Amino acid sequence: MTAVEVLAAAMLVAGGGFYLAGTVGLLRFPDALSRLHALTKADNVGLLLVCAGLGLLSGSLREAALLLLIWLLALLAATVSAHLIARRALADGVEVERRDGGTP
Amino acid sequence: MTSATVWVLAAASIFGVGLYALIVARHLLRQLIAVNVMGSAVFVLLVVAAGPIAGALDGIPLALVLTGIVVAVSATGFALALLVRLAEATGSISLEDDGEPDDR
Amino acid sequence: MSLAVDLSIAAGLVVLAWRSLAGRDLFRGIVMYIVFGLLLAVTWARLGSPDLAMAEAAIGAGVTGALLMVAYWRLKRISPAEPEDRSPRRSRLAATVALLSTGMVAAIGLAAVQAIGPGGIAGRALFEALPATGLGNPITGVLVVFRNLDTVLEVAVLLAAYLAVRAVLGDRGESLAQPPPQEARLVGALVGVVAPLSVLVALYLLRAGSYLPGGAFQAGATLAACGVLLLLTGRLRAAADAGPWVRGALVVGTAVFGLFGVAMLAFGEPLLAIPGTWAVYLIETAMMVSIAVTLMLLFAGAAGLGGGRR
Numbered sequence A: 001m002t003a004v005e006v007l008a009a010a011m012l013v014a015g016g017g018f019y020l021a022g023t024v025g026l027l028r029f030p031d032a033l034s035r036l037h038a039l040t041k042a043d044n045v046g047l048l049l050v051c052a053g054l055g056l057l058s059g060s061l062r063e064a065a066l067l068l069l070i071w072l073l074a075l076l077a078a079t080v081s082a083h084l085i086a087r088r089a090l091a092d093g094v095e096v097e098r099r100d101g102g103t104p
Numbered sequence B: 001m002t003s004a005t006v007w008v009l010a011a012a013s014i015f016g017v018g019l020y021a022l023i024v025a026r027h028l029l030r031q032l033i034a035v036n037v038m039g040s041a042v043f044v045l046l047v048v049a050a051g052p053i054a055g056a057l058d059g060i061p062l063a064l065v066l067t068g069i070v071v072a073v074s075a076t077g078f079a080l081a082l083l084v085r086l087a088e089a090t091g092s093i094s095l096e097d098d099g100e101p102d103d104r
Numbered sequence C: 001m002s003l004a005v006d007l008s009i010a011a012g013l014v015v016l017a018w019r020s021l022a023g024r025d026l027f028r029g030i031v032m033y034i035v036f037g038l039l040l041a042v043t044w045a046r047l048g049s050p051d052l053a054m055a056e057a058a059i060g061a062g063v064t065g066a067l068l069m070v071a072y073w074r075l076k077r078i079s080p081a082e083p084e085d086r087s088p089r090r091s092r093l094a095a096t097v098a099l100l101s102t103g104m105v106a107a108i109g110l111a112a113v114q115a116i117g118p119g120g121i122a123g124r125a126l127f128e129a130l131p132a133t134g135l136g137n138p139i140t141g142v143l144v145v146f147r148n149l150d151t152v153l154e155v156a157v158l159l160a161a162y163l164a165v166r167a168v169l170g171d172r173g174e175s176l177a178q179p180p181p182q183e184a185r186l187v188g189a190l191v192g193v194v195a196p197l198s199v200l201v202a203l204y205l206l207r208a209g210s211y212l213p214g215g216a217f218q219a220g221a222t223l224a225a226c227g228v229l230l231l232l233t234g235r236l237r238a239a240a241d242a243g244p245w246v247r248g249a250l251v252v253g254t255a256v257f258g259l260f261g262v263a264m265l266a267f268g269e270p271l272l273a274i275p276g277t278w279a280v281y282l283i284e285t286a287m288m289v290s291i292a293v294t295l296m297l298l299f300a301g302a303a304g305l306g307g308g309r310r
Helices: A003-028 A032-058 A063-090 B003-023 B029-049 B060-090 C002-021 C026-046 C050-079 C088-113 C121-133 C138-146 C148-169 C185-208 C216-232 C244-266 C277-300
Strands: C236-239 C304-307
Touching: A003 A032, A003 C148, A032 A063, B003 B029, B003 C002, B003 C088, B003 C277, B029 B060, B029 C002, B029 C026, B029 C050, B029 C088, B060 C050, B060 C121, B060 C138, B060 C148, B060 C216, B060 C277, C002 C026, C002 C088, C026 C050, C050 C216, C050 C277, C138 C148, C138 C216, C138 C277, C148 C236, C148 C244, C185 C216, C185 C277, C216 C236, C216 C277, C244 C277
Parallel strands: none
Antiparallel strands: C236 C304
16 A cells, blocks of 8 residues: 555545544534534534545546535535524524533 | 345345335325335345446446436425325325314 | 445445334434435445436435425424324234335345346447447436437426426415525525536536436436525525426427427437437437426426526
8 A cells, every 4th residue: 555545544534533523422412503513513524534535545636626626515515504503593592501501 | 145135135125114114104294205215225126136238337227217216206296295285175194094083 | 345335335224214214203204314315325326326326316315305394394384283103003014014025125136136147138239339329328328319218208207297286286376495584694605606506517417428427317406406495595486377488498308309209200210219419419408407497396386486586
């Protein structure tokens, strides 16, 4: 395995790890907003790593550029949908706890 | 166990799950989803049975499944219109006859 | 190693199918079905067919999921009580029937998979006849040239579905999906980026479908997804009357394809013979327009489309 392949494999595994972390957050966090926080951050970084790893493996600049475009589009979609879900969750009256126990 | 066997068994299981839900479910929307799931299982079966021809997959079953996907969505759209109309007309979302008076 | 990948995707499919149908919450079931559709798209890619993967992601997961969601909310508004109880008296018989059918399907599938050797005669003939049509994508070849009777009827089925929905729901002027009264700013940005990009991608898929994975169905589904987005955000509204443009768009796919087929009879060719690659492009473009508009109208559950707020 060449150095590029090793690096790409490491990125793919790291991306998978980020996805796992996001899913654990989705399952374990108490309310909608914190779940959203875990999911969007972890999934987008995970996708970036996966796309970067695949781009490295592809060996062609065109494919790497297309993968970057895919990541940007996924980022846009995830951003807007997270925003809309958060707005809806707030409107529904989800409780957000502060560290000192009060509510904002 | 080859990969084709795995897919065939998976398709058969999904078909069975869909059929069970179709018979047992009361809500018409659920029955519609069950029919769609059964259709998808059949599509998987068709594609798995498509043998390789000179390196690529046999094109004819793939075209059949593509046609099937579009026809399935048309039928689903029509079925949903029927569902909405039924709900508006009778107020119930089930075709069950429990022997109870229709008092909604 | 690759068997492990197959096993995990297949297991995921079975679990998702179960989760979308079991359990009390219907909304969760619909969401699981959308995820099932997406994993099915991955399955098509795994089984070696990018065309099917694109079509499944756009139509199977996207449009069907949107249709189910809209219907769910509509039904919820009409009658809030949903009967979700299982009916215990039938479950044993149902389980037996389901198990038997699973066994039957497995037997058929395993037999079909093993019978591949001397089969595939039609596929071989397709492989040999494809270069003569000037197309590089065998699926497009089958759909538009070799077995185009199926495709003509399929576009006609789409039109029939629209007419059937129109007959059932009447001349509704309001879409089944209502945009919210106050829109988040980000949504405007999303629409501004995604809508033109979708049109570009659709046109590319249409053109590239002749020699790469793609084609009229994928292009039409992409446009339909863009249309669903516009309907959901109020850029497009439903209208009670299908104007001439909408009517034309609905019919053009079936009409162009059918006219070609019949016109060739006048030239002494058999029914639905395709004279050249230019005819394939024309027919595919007409089909794309029809598929897109029909799917949008199926989603809206309305008779026609009109302009909305900017």
